[in-house]
Amino acid sequence: IAMYAAKKVPGTVRLHYDCGMTAVLVDGGQLRAAIDGDHLRVHFQPIVPLGGGRPTGVEALVRWQHPEHGLLTPDVFLPAAERTGLIVPIGRWVLRTACHRFAEWTLTHGTAAPASLHVNVSARELREPDFAGFVAATLAESGVAAERLVVEIAETELMQAPAPLTAVLADLKALGTRISLDDFGIGTASLTLLHEYPFDEVKLDRSITRTAVDGRPSMAATVLQLARALDLHAVAVGVEQARQADRLWSLGYPAAQGYLFARPLPAEELAVWLTACAQVPITA
Numbered sequence: 001i002a003m004y005a006a007k008k009v010p011g012t013v014r015l016h017y018d019c020g021m022t023a024v025l026v027d028g029g030q031l032r033a034a035i036d037g038d039h040l041r042v043h044f045q046p047i048v049p050l051g052g053g054r055p056t057g058v059e060a061l062v063r064w065q066h067p068e069h070g071l072l073t074p075d076v077f078l079p080a081a082e083r084t085g086l087i088v089p090i091g092r093w094v095l096r097t098a099c100h101r102f103a104e105w106t107l108t109h110g111t112a113a114p115a116s117l118h119v120n121v122s123a124r125e126l127r128e129p130d131f132a133g134f135v136a137a138t139l140a141e142s143g144v145a146a147e148r149l150v151v152e153i154a155e156t157e158l159m160q161a162p163a164p165l166t167a168v169l170a171d172l173k174a175l176g177t178r179i180s181l182d183d184f185g186i187g188t189a190s191l192t193l194l195h196e197y198p199f200d201e202v203k204l205d206r207s208i209t210r211t212a213v214d215g216r217p218s219m220a221a222t223v224l225q226l227a228r229a230l231d232l233h234a235v236a237v238g239v240e241q242a243r244q245a246d247r248l249w250s251l252g253y254p255a256a257q258g259y260l261f262a263r264p265l266p267a268e269e270l271a272v273w274l275t276a277c278a279q280v281p282i283t284a
């Protein structure tokens with residue numbers, strides 16, 4: 001951290017690190033080079049049932065293995081990717097890579113493999129002509145069943161989209177994929193969106209998960225009631241403490257994701273994690 005802080009590298013965009021420090025670079029050229037140089041990675045974070053048992057899903061999260069700056073998280077480079085349109089080839093690469101890995105785990109881990117693969121997409125990606133066609137082709141090529149794929153789209157993406165994304169989301173639903181409303185609860189048009197689009201799931205924003213602590217009136221509870229009323233699956237994102245997991249479970253949340261269970265992991269490490277999970281006997 002001190003090294004980054006001391007190193008005053010000039011650049012147009014500030015990088016945000018997990019620890020809150022800001023530093024260096026990122027323009028389209030560097031990002032293009034990262035794509036061409038094969039420096040992007042996909043990490044996977046398990047989604048677990050709060051009642052115990054094996055992971056039900058896994059979320060693909062893009063990373064940039066930077067030769068100088070180490071592993072960069074998406075907040076550092078996705079804004080530049082969106083600005084330059086490079087998010088489209090990046091998103092396609094992430095989907096293909098994630099589908100192939102997912103297909104492998106299904107073969108190697110059988111019933112211990114996660115049942116669903118979650119992939120994030122932005123509005124920009126959804127607006128590409130025949131996005132659903134690309135998804136269909138990728139599923140076919142990797143052998144992943146459409147029902148296994150959950151396309152996550154953030155609330156803010158849907159709200160800022162200049163034209164409604166109704167048609168493309170309907171096409172995705174027609175394929176059989178599921179649609180998840182990500183970062184749910186922080187936008188101002190949440191309710192409108194829930195009625196406008198055919199969601200299967202909501203993912204509780206991390207900032208709301210953080211407030212799920214015993215004894216306090218909780219927005220997490222409100223969101224869950226809403227999800228239930230609309231017959232949507234609910235996942236609480238960003239669970240870091242056992243007391244949050246307990247609280248969310250007692251509220252009735254079926255599933256969660258967070259550092260308490262596992263951080264986003266490279267594919268090889270996730271495979272090890274899955275093997276370890278498979279060795280834990282499941283008690284009902």
Ligand code: C2E
Pocket residue numbers: 045060061062073074075078091094120121122152154182183206237238239240257258259260264
């Ligand atoms: P997201 O989809 O809401 O993903 C969850 C984020 O929360 C991830 O950040 C994950 O690492 C982080 N997280 C999970 N559990 C915890 C926890 O317990 N504590 C804390 N502090 N953080 C936790 P990440 O990987 O940095 O990704 C940030 C965002 O970038 C994602 O948020 C998603 O909106 C976007 N993103 C990531 N990969 C892709 C991609 O392939 N395509 C697109 N379009 N967007 C992506």
Ligand code: MG
Pocket residue numbers: 059120152182
């Ligand atoms: Mg997500």
Ligand code: MG
Pocket residue numbers: 182183
């Ligand atoms: Mg988020």
